[in-house]
Amino acid sequence: MQKPKYQLVKEYIIETIKQEGLEPGDKIWSENQLAKKFKVSRHTVRQAIGELANEGWLYKIHGKGTFVGDRLGEKSNKIKSIGVMTTYLNDYIFPSIILGIDEVLSKAGYNMVLGCTDNRHDKERLCLENFVKADVQGIIIEPTKSALPNPNLDVYKQIINKGIPIFFIHGSYQELDCPYVVVDDVEAGYLATDYLIKLGHKNIGGIFKIDDIQGHCRFKGYQMALADSKIEVKDSNILWFDTDDNRDEFIKRDHEKFEDLIKSCSAIVCYNDQIALKVVNTIRNKGLSIPDDISLVSFDDSQLAVVSDVKLTTVAHPQQKLGRIVAESLINKINGGRGKDKIRMEAELIIRDSAKEHK
Amino acid sequence: MQKPKYQLVKEYIIETIKQEGLEPGDKIWSENQLAKKFKVSRHTVRQAIGELANEGWLYKIHGKGTFVGDRLGEKSNKIKSIGVMTTYLNDYIFPSIILGIDEVLSKAGYNMVLGCTDNRHDKERLCLENFVKADVQGIIIEPTKSALPNPNLDVYKQIINKGIPIFFIHGSYQELDCPYVVVDDVEAGYLATDYLIKLGHKNIGGIFKIDDIQGHCRFKGYQMALADSKIEVKDSNILWFDTDDNRDEFIKRDHEKFEDLIKSCSAIVCYNDQIALKVVNTIRNKGLSIPDDISLVSFDDSQLAVVSDVKLTTVAHPQQKLGRIVAESLINKINGGRGKDKIRMEAELIIRDSAKEHK
DNA sequence: ACAGGTAGCTTGTACGTACAAGTTGCCTGT
DNA sequence: ACAGGCAACTTGTACGTACAAGCTACCTGT
Structure with missing residues (x-):
């Protein structure tokens, strides 16, 4: 039953x-x-x-x-508002997601109540309690520390019992079985790597973030693409970094490994646009050229992808579109509609100038 | 019974x-x-x-x-919330400002109700009405089209009459005489230009945004610095663009003017980091080098300032700090405190590698 | 030492019955 | 003709039982 x-x-x-x-x-x-x-x-x-x-x-x-x-x-005199909670606010893709959410909400006559957890459970709890006090009709959440057990499940359950619908983005807490909208990061990793393979590259390096689900997923896609083309995955071709690494420091710290990487590889899959730009600069300083000597593919298609003169080939995060879709789904649910509950968005390869055929 | x-x-x-x-x-x-x-x-x-x-x-x-x-x-359940309205959400400095605001608000137990006007007066009106419906205790506003007459002054006056305090950032509507926190853009323009003058540059060009108060102010500072050093301001050294210009298009459109600019000038003051990067790329493609051939100074000290291998010398926008200060001032006012009403934040020159002494 | 299971507590769902009490309309006795 | 009462409906209160499901602490086997 x-x-x-x-x-x-x-x-x-x-x-x-x-x-x-x-x-x-x-x-x-x-x-x-x-x-x-x-x-x-x-x-x-x-x-x-x-x-x-x-x-x-x-x-x-x-x-x-x-x-x-x-x-x-x-209904009519209740202030229609939606709570939106993310881990960070100024990280380079969140503003776009929030913009997408705002587009839909403001059109539908909803207010957006914004909260930021700083990726901390205590602030997450505070945020949720605020949402309840503010009498929101629905909540959009990017989970805090989604890989760890969550101490705020009781609050979540209270909210669900009150009949306030919740949508997660990027990930979700399995214990709750809530609707979500996520990006298929494995597919994204596969797309990026497969594109390089199709261009004739055989030795493809990878730089990934280790303390992040997205990093793991993109790496998984990278492995799968290589495996499908029967190319061996070499440990020496993979460079890992984490949040604590000041974003350009890891190249200096792992200098030898990085040297090996660019010597043995004709192409590199970079965790995101920011990393890719660091790599572009480092490689250039060594007198090499992108994409003539080394091809790069990165992720997110952020503003950064086109600021340099080397326009990055990158797998797009749907950002604004993701925001729009999750907001639409939530409003639909509030109005009693029966839309899809678990949405997985496809990644899309944006081809620019940072990767070319292998000679 | x-x-x-x-x-x-x-x-x-x-x-x-x-x-x-x-x-x-x-x-x-x-x-x-x-x-x-x-x-x-x-x-x-x-x-x-x-x-x-x-x-x-x-x-x-x-x-x-x-x-x-x-x-x-x-029982004591007046939902404490503050309305925050900006023109754009994903423009590169707003996320940081909002983050700063959120830091202070969440600590003080306030919710943030966010609205985005897209720099359109009709959306601004909608936003304001929403804030009133949501029963906010105070409002932080980045004015929409601050240089044009505002058709929503009636709503603003209603809000003020209700005793809801408003703080403006970046600019304000003179008709209202509201408190504000702004960056001293004139000083910023002066600092940037004066620095180039001190480095020995005499022919200093400028690229500014024409439909934006910030653009006007920075230009004013630029003029003042030149005047103080008794250097003539030449019209031919100034390039103007506006919001509608897709950010790199104006260089192509005004190609001749831009050519003249880099021929006759040894340094350029750029409206912001984004413009500066476009200039860096364009100049490089002509075989010239930054800062050896041409020095650049820009504004904002955004993430973009350090992504390229040429680290930009730039006048910092206080971003997060501005957010914190305006939020603190507003809460102080709500609690009946008597703090400063008109706050002008100082700009600070961040010296990096894009400008050097004139030979 | 600790992972895993289980006993025993809690609330949640669901069945049953009985009678009380409020409302309506019809029917009956005058 | 009509007042009064009663039958038949409604929801409200109250008892009982049973099992499901979530949580915690203790205990047991490796």
Whole structure:
């Protein structure tokens, strides 16, 4: 029994009110009628009706019956707002995602209540509590430390019990089984690598972020592409860095490994545009040229991809589009629509000038 | 039986919470304990507890127990929130400003309601109306088209009459006489230009944005610095562009003017880091070198300033700090404090590698 | 030492019954 | 004709039982 029976009864009643266009004051079936209809006990029907009455859908009069409530009035003076919580705000892709969300929300007449967790669980808790206080109608969340156990599941469950829909982006907490919109990073890694292979490259290096799910996924795609083309994955061709590495320091620290990499490889898959630019500069300083000596493919298609004179070939993160889609899905859910719950967005290769055919 | 039993149970529980001074989170008796205590069925206890939970006195956790709810919080429940409205969201310095604002607001227990005008007056109006609906306690605004007459002054005046404090950033509407926090762009322009003069440059070009107060101010500072050093300001050394110019197009369109500029000048003051990078690339493609042939100084000290191998010498926009200061000032004002109303932040020259002494 | 299972607590769902109490309309006695 | 009562409906209160499912602490086997 997946859903409790009283839930089914609730949903049926709401559905009927919506579809039959019942107006406030109209009488609905008696408890016994509903019990017979659904072959459940009167107790169960009472639970369903009781909750609906609490939520404002219905009201009851002792001795007379149960009637459709005046929900419209309540809706119109409620401030329509949506909570949006991300880990960082000024990291280079979040602004675009938020912009996409804002586009849809402002058109639909919703406010956006923004919160930033700094990737810390305590701030996440605070944020969620704020959202509840602010009476948001729905929440969009980029999970904080999605790889670790989450201490705020109780708050999440409270929110879900209140009937406030949540959509996750980038990842989700498995314990909650909430809807999400994610980018297929494995596919992205595959696309980038496969493109280099199709250009004739055999020795393809990789630079990835180690403490980040995206890093792992893109690396996985990289491995799969090589495997599919029966090219061996060499450990010496992979360079790892983490958040703590000041973004250009790791090249200096792992200087020898980096030297080996550019000696033995004709192409490199770079974790993101920022890293790719660092690599471009380092390689150039050695008197080599992009893409003539070494081809590069990176990820995200951020602003950075086109600021240098070497326009980067990069696998696009849908950014703004992702924001739009998650906002649309959420609003759809709030309005009782039945759209897709788990959305995986495809990555797209943007071909520019940083990779060319291998001689 | 005058009062129903479940009413008695309810009253007893409320009484106990009040008298024993139970705090939110404290566990109360289990359903079975209560049933025994009152010699009623568990069903009856559940009804009592259920209603109390609905009213906010209690909350229940499946498998753990029933706990005293945070009713105090709900009572003093003016949702503390601040409206933040900017022209763009993903432009390269706004995320940092918003981050700074969020830092302060979240610490002070405020929500941030975010709105984005896209630099359009109609969206600005919508945003403001939303803020009022959302019952914000204060508003931070980056003015939309600050150089043009504003058609939404009536809404602004309504808000001010309601006693909701407003702080502007970057610029303000003179008609309103509101508090603001701005960067001293004239000083910034002066600093940048004066630095080049001190390096021995005499022919200093400038590229500025024409439909933006910041552009005008920086240009003003540029003029003042030249005047103070008794260097003539030549019209032919100034290149103007506007928002509609796709950011690299203007160089192609005004190609001849740009050619003249780099022929007659040994240094250029660039409106911002983004423009500076375009100039770097264009100049390099002509076989010239930065800073050996031409020195550059730009504005903002954004991420872009250090992505290229030529690290830009740039006048820093305080970004995050500006966000923090405006948020602190606003909260201070809400709490009745009497801080400074018109804050002008100092610009700071960050010396890197894109400008050097004139031979 | 610790991973994993389990016993025993909690609340959640669901069935049943019975009677109380409010509302309505019909029916009956005057 | 009409007042009063009662039958038949409604929801409200209240009892009982059973099992499901979530949480915690303890205990046991490796």
